[in-house]
Amino acid sequence: MLDSHLPTLEELEVKLGGINGKRIIVRADLNVPLSDGKIDDDLRIRESGATLNWLCDRGASVVVCSHLGRPASDNDQEFSMKPVRERLLENFPNVEVLENLRFNNGEQKNGEDFVNYLISGAGGDPFDAYVNDAFGASHREHASIMGPPMHLPSAAGFLLLKEVRMVEKILNNPKRPFVIVLGGSKVSDKLSLIEKMSDVADEMLIGGGMCFTFLSAQGVSVGDSLLESEMLDVCVDLLNSDISIRLPLDFTAMGSDGQIGNPDIETQVRQYGSSIPESWMGLDIGPGSAVDFSDVIMEAGTVLWNGPMGVFEDPRFAAGTKTIAQAMSETSAFTFVGGGDSASAVNKFGLSDSINHVSTGGGATLELIEKGDLPGLKVLRESRIES
Incomplete structure (x- = not known):
């Protein structure tokens, strides 16, 4: 407590x-x-x-x-x-x-x-x-x-008091369903949070670069996307646990020789069922996944979001993060954005005033949730x- x-x-x-x-x-x-x-x-x-x-x-x-x-x-x-x-x-x-x-x-x-x-x-x-x-x-x-x-x-x-009491609100008495949206690059960065919230959350939506390690653990080819090979067994265990985990169905990918931030590089959308081919890397969840995640957010009672869905600093890979931010601003759920890049995203899209709490903490927010x-x-x- x-x-x-x-x-x-x-x-x-x-x-x-x-x-x-x-x-x-x-x-x-x-x-x-x-x-x-x-x-x-x-x-x-x-x-x-x-x-x-x-x-x-x-x-x-x-x-x-x-x-x-x-x-x-x-x-x-x-x-x-x-x-x-x-x-x-x-x-x-x-x-x-x-x-x-x-x-x-x-x-x-x-x-x-x-x-x-x-x-x-x-x-x-x-x-x-x-x-x-x-x-x-x-x-x-x-x-x-x-x-x-x-x-x-x-x-x-x-x-400081407001931040602590907002974390207390989502930990001690969240309105159900309690949905956690996780993004960012690495599973290892969010593992403690996943384990801590596994008995509290009703569902976890996982996007960002970390989703590709989960997808690879399911046997899906992710091309040259970010992959933490040392976390594959952990992801297999999480996927086989009682935690309800929802992964992307499609994604926006760029050729591996492309440059993030260079709009002249070709991009294309690949469907989850056909995987990501070699020499391509996923850099955002696709439009179908963004809608799927948004539907869950709209039906939630409490939503905690930490980590972007893609490389939102590049406008070609910002759509997934923007769609999630819009859903966070429109849902009737109590919405909590856990600082860091997620907070930067909702501020960038001009949606922070429509969200119940946008934390000023990044690592501090996660540590308080994880360790109390x-x-x-x-x-x-x-x-x-x-x-």
């Missing part, structure tokens, strides 16, 4: 005797995708707004910190927080934004010196409290996640108990 009992902002306000004038460090997850220094998708910035609004409205002096990408050095300007800071300051002009936490190698090492730097004021006046609103980073045992709650009065931000807890949540609860 997922434990969502975390210290709240309201409890923090009582503990501090009020928020006005207090200097508070907020660990947000502002790890947004950038292209040429411009923000491609600002979902995580927008989702941080509720917590920042609450604190600023009460007169707090707010300092926001986050990581951004994987910088190669301590001054990798490709991953500077400058564009994020500029966007954030449009709505919160009085908020201070620290530079990329990962510019200091103590962040990922959970180094004591860097923890001390953060809790002592990050170069400014000492902090009075800490707020974790970085759900998407709370599966990482990094300094900004693990250190401050052990030294400062701490609370979960509104986004995250390091960043556990340390917040311990902070609550010790205080």
Whole structure:
């Protein structure tokens, strides 16, 4: 059973005797995708707004910190927080934004010196409290996640609480039928999720690159499509288990010498019954499969979706993912998009507002579902108990 009992902002306000004038460090997850220094998708910035609004409205002096990408050095300007800071300051002009936490190698090492730097004021006046609103980073045992709650009065931000409670909703009391849609490249990346949800889900729909390992396990030729040969026996066992697994009936394939992102390369649709020929690779579920999956989604009570149906970044292989996203936006079911590429897809297609919950977490969402807890949540609860 997922434990969502975390210290709240309201409890923090009582503990501090009020928020006005207090200097508070907020660990947000502002790890947004950038292209040429411009923000491609600002979902995580927008989702941080509720917590920042609450604190600023009460007169707090707010300092926001986050990581951004994987910088190669301590001054990798490709991953500077400058564009994020500029966007954030449009709505919160009085908020201070620290530079990329990962510019200091103590962040990922959970180094004591860097923890001390953060809790002592990050170069400014000492902090009075800490707020974790970085759900998407709370599966990482990094300094900004693990250190401050052990030294400062701490609370979960509104986004963090919402994310945890949404996972709690689908795990503890899902409306039936409960359908899980899985995509992405590898079975190995989703195996723990499949095993965890096997007793909870009524049906699993499997697309994306991972479907070809399942199809190969059934004896279907998948040409040069992505295949995890070491997972074939696992897929055979899953297909022979009590889990109801639905696989694609057709797919969109490209010649193996083609280039993803080059629209001049010929594509064709191959039916499941005739398999994918040699020298061709499947890069999306076909239109028949997209309709088949959508029909299941439309009849569901709860739908969890994690992983795209194809290489949706290339418009030739985006139709399957787009059709699933549209079904998610139209069904009467409670719909949960599990972050990562799936969240990017529904945002790209302009459908996120029609879905009940689009998670800001990727790996954090999966780990919380699989394990029922995250390091960043556990340390917040311990902070609550010790205080």
